[in-house]
Amino acid sequence: PRSTLRSRRQRQMCIRDRYVTAIIIILTYVYSIIGVILFGETHPDQWGSLADSVLSLMAILLSNDTITYFLYPLIEIYSWSWVYILSYVFLGKLTILNLIIAILLDLLHSKNEANK
Numbered sequence: 001p002r003s004t005l006r007s008r009r010q011r012q013m014c015i016r017d018r019y020v021t022a023i024i025i026i027l028t029y030v031y032s033i034i035g036v037i038l039f040g041e042t043h044p045d046q047w048g049s050l051a052d053s054v055l056s057l058m059a060i061l062l063s064n065d066t067i068t069y070f071l072y073p074l075i076e077i078y079s080w081s082w083v084y085i086l087s088y089v090f091l092g093k094l095t096i097l098n099l100i101i102a103i104l105l106d107l108l109h110s111k112n113e114a115n116k
Contacts, residue, residue: 020099
């Protein structure tokens with residue numbers, strides 16, 4: 001019974017991780033398309049194609065220093081571009097934080113179940 005419970009819990013955790021990963025991928029894809037449409041003509045190096053836009057958004061999401069590198073050139077032309085960048089950062093980081101908290105809670109719960 002314990003091994004089946006453990007394997008069931010591992011499957012649930014794996015499915016939840018896949019959902020969160022899928023949410024991050026969809027979020028990045030949608031924001032990349034919006035970035036290409038809005039900023040592709042004026043900033044082709046960073047937003048000119050879907051691949052460039054995805055790389056720019058991943059850099060923004062994974063490093064705090066790159067936000068200024070991408071944001072300040074956009075603000076010079078589009079004063080409202082901070083809404084685009086910061087909304088992506090907030091949604092992306094909250095999703096990643098949700099994933100980390102879920103993993104930690106599952107680990108604590110499985111340790112608690114093992115001690116019983």
